[in-house]
Amino acid sequence: MGGFAAAIKGLAVFWGFLLLLAIGVPVFFAMLGAGVLQLWQIDRIAFLGMQVNRIYSGIASFPIMAVPFFILAGEIMNSGMVTRALVDFSRAMLGHIRGGLAHVNIAASVLFAGLSGSAVADTSALGSMLIPAMEKNGYSRSFAAAITAASSVIGPVIPPSGLMVLYAFVMNVDVARMFLGGIVPGLLLAGSLMIVTAFMARRFDFPVANERMPWRQRGRAGLRAFFPLLTPIILLGGILSGYFTPTEAAAVAVAYALLFNICVMICHRLGLVGEDGFGLATFVKILRRTAIQSGVVLLLVGVASGFSQIVAIAGVPAKLTDMMLSVSDNVVVFLLMVNLFLFIVGMVLDAGPAILILGPILAPAAATYGVDPVHFAVMMCLNVTVGLATPPMGLVLFVATSISGARFADIVRAIIPFLLAEIVVIMLVAYVPALTLTLPWLWENGGTLFSGSAG
Amino acid sequence: MRQLISLLSRVNRAVSELGVGLACLFLVMMTAAVLLQVVSREMRAPIGWTEEVALASMVWVTFLIGPWAYRHHQFTRIDVALEAMSPRTRMITNLLIHLFEAVLLVGAIYYSWRFFSGGNSLLPQTTRLLRNLVTPLIGADAAGDLVVKNKYVYVILPVGFTGLLLVSAEHLLRSLRTLATGREEIRNFDLDGSARTPEADIGDTPARPGRED
Amino acid sequence: QEPEFKLVTPLATGEDNYNYQAMQAFRNHVFNKSNGRVDVEIYTGGTLCASGRECFEGMQAGLVDIYQSNFGEPGNLWPAFAGLDLPYMLRDDQVAECVFDDQEFMSSLRRGMLEQTGNIRLMVISNSGGWRNFATTTTPILTPEDVKGMKLRTIPAEIQQELVRQLGGAPTGISWPEVYTSLATGVVEGTKNGITDIVVMNFHEHIKHITLDGHAYMGGTWFINNDKFMAMDEDLRKIVVEGFEIIEQYLRAYPKYHDVKSFQAFVEAGGTIHSLTNEQKAAFREAASGMEDWFTSQDPANQGFLDNYKSAIAKCEASVDALLEAAVQ
Numbered sequence A: 001m002g003g004f005a006a007a008i009k010g011l012a013v014f015w016g017f018l019l020l021l022a023i024g025v026p027v028f029f030a031m032l033g034a035g036v037l038q039l040w041q042i043d044r045i046a047f048l049g050m051q052v053n054r055i056y057s058g059i060a061s062f063p064i065m066a067v068p069f070f071i072l073a074g075e076i077m078n079s080g081m082v083t084r085a086l087v088d089f090s091r092a093m094l095g096h097i098r099g100g101l102a103h104v105n106i107a108a109s110v111l112f113a114g115l116s117g118s119a120v121a122d123t124s125a126l127g128s129m130l131i132p133a134m135e136k137n138g139y140s141r142s143f144a145a146a147i148t149a150a151s152s153v154i155g156p157v158i159p160p161s162g163l164m165v166l167y168a169f170v171m172n173v174d175v176a177r178m179f180l181g182g183i184v185p186g187l188l189l190a191g192s193l194m195i196v197t198a199f200m201a202r203r204f205d206f207p208v209a210n211e212r213m214p215w216r217q218r219g220r221a222g223l224r225a226f227f228p229l230l231t232p233i234i235l236l237g238g239i240l241s242g243y244f245t246p247t248e249a250a251a252v253a254v255a256y257a258l259l260f261n262i263c264v265m266i267c268h269r270l271g272l273v274g275e276d277g278f279g280l281a282t283f284v285k286i287l288r289r290t291a292i293q294s295g296v297v298l299l300l301v302g303v304a305s306g307f308s309q310i311v312a313i314a315g316v317p318a319k320l321t322d323m324m325l326s327v328s329d330n331v332v333v334f335l336l337m338v339n340l341f342l343f344i345v346g347m348v349l350d351a352g353p354a355i356l357i358l359g360p361i362l363a364p365a366a367a368t369y370g371v372d373p374v375h376f377a378v379m380m381c382l383n384v385t386v387g388l389a390t391p392p393m394g395l396v397l398f399v400a401t402s403i404s405g406a407r408f409a410d411i412v413r414a415i416i417p418f419l420l421a422e423i424v425v426i427m428l429v430a431y432v433p434a435l436t437l438t439l440p441w442l443w444e445n446g447g448t449l450f451s452g453s454a455g
Numbered sequence B: 001m002r003q004l005i006s007l008l009s010r011v012n013r014a015v016s017e018l019g020v021g022l023a024c025l026f027l028v029m030m031t032a033a034v035l036l037q038v039v040s041r042e043m044r045a046p047i048g049w050t051e052e053v054a055l056a057s058m059v060w061v062t063f064l065i066g067p068w069a070y071r072h073h074q075f076t077r078i079d080v081a082l083e084a085m086s087p088r089t090r091m092i093t094n095l096l097i098h099l100f101e102a103v104l105l106v107g108a109i110y111y112s113w114r115f116f117s118g119g120n121s122l123l124p125q126t127t128r129l130l131r132n133l134v135t136p137l138i139g140a141d142a143a144g145d146l147v148v149k150n151k152y153v154y155v156i157l158p159v160g161f162t163g164l165l166l167v168s169a170e171h172l173l174r175s176l177r178t179l180a181t182g183r184e185e186i187r188n189f190d191l192d193g194s195a196r197t198p199e200a201d202i203g204d205t206p207a208r209p210g211r212e213d
Numbered sequence C: 001q002e003p004e005f006k007l008v009t010p011l012a013t014g015e016d017n018y019n020y021q022a023m024q025a026f027r028n029h030v031f032n033k034s035n036g037r038v039d040v041e042i043y044t045g046g047t048l049c050a051s052g053r054e055c056f057e058g059m060q061a062g063l064v065d066i067y068q069s070n071f072g073e074p075g076n077l078w079p080a081f082a083g084l085d086l087p088y089m090l091r092d093d094q095v096a097e098c099v100f101d102d103q104e105f106m107s108s109l110r111r112g113m114l115e116q117t118g119n120i121r122l123m124v125i126s127n128s129g130g131w132r133n134f135a136t137t138t139t140p141i142l143t144p145e146d147v148k149g150m151k152l153r154t155i156p157a158e159i160q161q162e163l164v165r166q167l168g169g170a171p172t173g174i175s176w177p178e179v180y181t182s183l184a185t186g187v188v189e190g191t192k193n194g195i196t197d198i199v200v201m202n203f204h205e206h207i208k209h210i211t212l213d214g215h216a217y218m219g220g221t222w223f224i225n226n227d228k229f230m231a232m233d234e235d236l237r238k239i240v241v242e243g244f245e246i247i248e249q250y251l252r253a254y255p256k257y258h259d260v261k262s263f264q265a266f267v268e269a270g271g272t273i274h275s276l277t278n279e280q281k282a283a284f285r286e287a288a289s290g291m292e293d294w295f296t297s298q299d300p301a302n303q304g305f306l307d308n309y310k311s312a313i314a315k316c317e318a319s320v321d322a323l324l325e326a327a328v329q
């Protein structure tokens, strides 16, 4: 067991981080401190010089820019009539169901997943819109934050997905097949969260916002929510027809939200609508709040990049993998170990670095166990993404904390039932390959099946 | 010590408010740059420098916000253990944590200063644009010097970390005073953002960002 | 015992890439021939530094010892260096390899780089993936007119963008992670990459045409930290230089085979390769003839570089021609 002892010793960064976190050091400093500890432990303290560089480039990455843009768009919509319109509409449609707004939160994430490949952006955008609305509706702040964080992991599983592109890049797997493979697992995530919500709604008597509304009233509410609800359609349409990239779409969302506000102001002046838009003073406040929220999230993204670099340099993931591979050669045991291992890794590592570091180590192992590459790829992406919402170090949890203002510990407590449901989905996806592989198979063989010609 | 804390407090408030104000400007610049990128491309006349400007602006927003966020307890931390401690242990732990943070920040300033001094040209397209704009005004040689200057984008890192260190010093002094007087500032250790120190000079932002109901 | 010199080498690619294989051959040579006095510490997959900017800054800070890059990145340190990316200068592999073996030209590059950076020393220029071609999703590019109005994704390097501009196209900056989606949805109508990158990134799911105009040689430039290099005894330095020659040999031969596999994958995915006649190539060269003037107007130092470059090319074209002439008699 010398290898085991060495692995424990080689994982200084892991234990150091957990220890610092536990005694109350902020995540930002715990990551910096654990990194220093690990570099010192492997005798590479000189590489501290590369850390600042990595922090810089971790922040200065184009796809991550979607985060501040979606926060900004969410804030603008929140300050105008949009939140109220959305809440009214959701109430009209689902208000009579127990836990209606919680269901809306999940459904909105499915919709958003089609636009954004980032769980963090999903949490920011929907969180800043729906958490206040849910709170107003009588949910606890921590529950609203928890359901937002839990459902945001649908984002990188349903295509498009930056994470899958990343995996395809390092492992040379067909992106299109991965995308198709992600659709069913993504919907399963949504379904499982809704089931848990439905159970909890009955058990804990979640708010019913109102009586079932007549369709005329629903139509009126729908009309008011029409333009905000058009946002995802405009974004998706714009992306699919090639007007902008997914990240640029986030900036377009900001422009659309601002334009919408100006229209509301003009219509109000003309006496067409009752709601007023917001003026310059409010806009400055919006900028201020957005800058602060973005800054807090991005500082974490920066140090997390540096932290991941040290984790990789120290060979931490490889040590963990070695420990696992020496245990069994049964494919069921292997997948179980991978799931467990990725779950633990997901607790401390961001999804992107986890894929970049572990994909090349685990995928060849999976191939020797006879697992289909696309199946394994989708499972792995799902697994590390759920890790984003897993304590102690889930980026999505931190964002939800920052957005909602609820206490981290409370959110963690509230998210546990949802995490359990997501673990069940991971297991299903791991042991029932057909869930992942049917859509890619239909896509490839569809032409042959239906028209007799390939392709 | 009281005067020192109050002095630091005043400096920090000014610095962090200035940072937030500037960050707002950079946020606007970042959004405008990306929108310009979309529009110019659709007009089939793409502008090269939009991505560079947007990315640099995002880094500036991040580090300009740092001091404010740190000062207003916006850095996520897990406080279960702290809450469970006896007041005296908690005061000591808090002091040690702030000391630890300050040491890390000193290191961060050192390394980010080196990063800045050894920085390479970062924004080639933006530099080109600037040079083309100013060459008719100041001549080719002086304009050529601009190329060297564009590493100044990096300066925000040492500046940002220094801002954080100033805040850290304030936290450190406050926790020292708490230990000396034995009087805890109300939930000073609780960084979930719902609590504020009672000092009037910090009480300027009662609302949490993102909550305006 | 512990080696006296440990050469820290970050690689952007993984262990299955030919740069890693070349580096293994390098390590094998220097370690054995120096009797273990010099060793290499390789960090794959961008773990130590992921971009050219990061790695060069790491080298200037003394933390990175060996680094491989394209032509564009060092151009951010010394603008003239980017001139190696000027289009249609090198006619084929033979001439390119001869030019980058020309000791006079290479030492002028080495000197320029050292003067600009202080400690970044150019060792060899090899290949990193064939030639840069136009690759498009729907409309093939057969004449310069076809480029007019076309949104082509370019890397953030001035020369690449200026070429598209001079041909009348719209050079479009898209960050690397978003290129795949942009090709799929039509944000851009094409890209300028080597075949290896196209296949590795799965761009060939959407790119259906590659025009073999070969506008730029995809050079792989290898640098060493000069402070570390000069700290070695002369005999060790010679061993290191030999090691780089091994890298150069391997990476001039192996990517050519790798290209074959990549083109095969591209054709199997339904792609079409368009090779150009000499007249068609001449039309592209003519349409891009303003590039040299543009380049020399960018920086006063560029003229000197260009003169050296062109004289090396002329010398090499003559010698390659003479060799071929002699060989077929």
Ligand code: NA
Residues within 6 Å of the ligand: A105, A106, A108, A109, A126, A147, A148, A149, A151, A152
């Ligand atoms: Na959600």
Ligand code: NA
Residues within 6 Å of the ligand: A345, A346, A347, A348, A349, A386, A387, A388, A389, A390, A391, A392, A393, A394, A395
């Ligand atoms: Na996690």
